Amino acid sequence: MRMPLPADYHMHTPLCRHAKGEPTEYAARAIEVGLPEIGFSDHSPMREDDFDDWRMRARELAEYAAKVERARLDHPTLPIRFGLEVDFLPGQEPWIREMADFHEWDYFIGSVHYVGDWAIDDPATLNQWRNRETMEVWTAYFKNLTDAAATGLFQIIGHADLPKKFGFVPAGDCATLYRNFLTACADTETCIELNTAGLRKDCAEIYPHPDILKLARQLGVQITFGSDAHAPNEVGMDLERAVTLARESGYEECCRFEKREKSVVAI
Ligand SMILES: [Zn+2]
Numbered sequence: 598m599r600m601p602l603p604a605d606y607h608m609h610t611p612l613c614r615h616a617k618g619e620p621t622e623y624a625a626r627a628i629e630v631g632l633p634e635i636g637f638s639d640h641s642p643m644r645e646d647d648f649d650d651w652r653m654r655a656r657e658l659a660e661y662a663a664k665v666e667r668a669r670l671d672h673p674t675l676p677i678r679f680g681l682e683v684d685f686l687p688g689q690e691p692w693i694r695e696m697a698d699f700h701e702w703d704y705f706i707g708s709v710h711y712v713g714d715w716a717i718d719d720p721a722t723l724n725q726w727r728n729r730e731t732m733e734v735w736t737a738y739f740k741n742l743t744d745a746a747a748t749g750l751f752q753i754i755g756h757a758d759l760p761k762k763f764g765f766v767p768a769g770d771c772a773t774l775y776r777n778f779l780t781a782c783a784d785t786e787t788c789i790e791l792n793t794a795g796l797r798k799d800c801a802e803i804y805p806h807p808d809i810l811k812l813a814r815q816l817g818v819q820i821t822f823g824s825d826a827h828a829p830n831e832v833g834m835d836l837e838r839a840v841t842l843a844r845e846s847g848y849e850e851c852c853r854f855e856k857r858e859k860s861v862v863a864i
């Protein structure tokens with residue numbers, strides 16, 4: 598018998614300029630693969646529209662809401678949540694609070710993609726990894742991630758060990774980095790997500806690593822699931838594997854969000 602699937606809370610739309618397919622097509626695919634619930638979490642705008650070229654513009658937030666509303670009207674049996682994957686950079690907190698007031702969001706996923714002005718997961722800047730000390734980048738990354746969790750502005754922290762994407766993993770021990778980050782999550786009751794996009798990248802692993810997940814469980818940090826779909830065919834992808842990993846790490850439940858209110862369901 599097939600395993601019941603959890604909600605897929607991480608998916609994108611063409612507004613971010615690097616995803617394909619309309620939200621209504623993602624929703625159709627979700628029903629096809631048997632998902633009980635989905636949530637959109639497209640890349641948040643920055644206050645400056647020219648910040649980079651892989652996110653929606655601030656003026657497109659209304660269009661984003663309309664696209665998700667279209668998906669809801671087309672698929673009334675599927676609960677569809679409305680969120681954002683919000684980039685956390687130090688100093689962005691006032692802008693994130695402003696965005697939180699634009700809509701009645703179901704949740705924000707706080708993600709770190711930047712170390713300084715470098716988007717560490719951007720294939721176009723992959724060479725930078727060869728010019729930097731891997732542990733130094735991971736340390737800076739986890740500092741930002743810890744600060745993100747500590748703000749309490751996010752319901753979920755996205756793809757916690759994204760720096761492994763291209764296979765640059767430090768030889769040294771990262772346990773302190775993980776513990777500091779997860780302690781901040783526990784203190785603010787912020788979830789982490791199991792994100793299956795890593796399976797489709799060079800690292801060929803779910804984010805985060807089982808070591809992080811096991812420590813998260815010990816510290817009482819709760820979880821959500823996400824495919825990080827950038828196309829309809831990626832919706833729900835490998836979520837069974839993520840549920841298996843969660844169970845192996847000691848988890849028996851995951852979280853859902855509605856208007857930022859958390860509830861818990863068995864996995
Ligand atoms: Zn993306």
Ligand SMILES: [Zn+2]
Nearest residue numbers: 682708755756
């Ligand atoms: Zn991301």
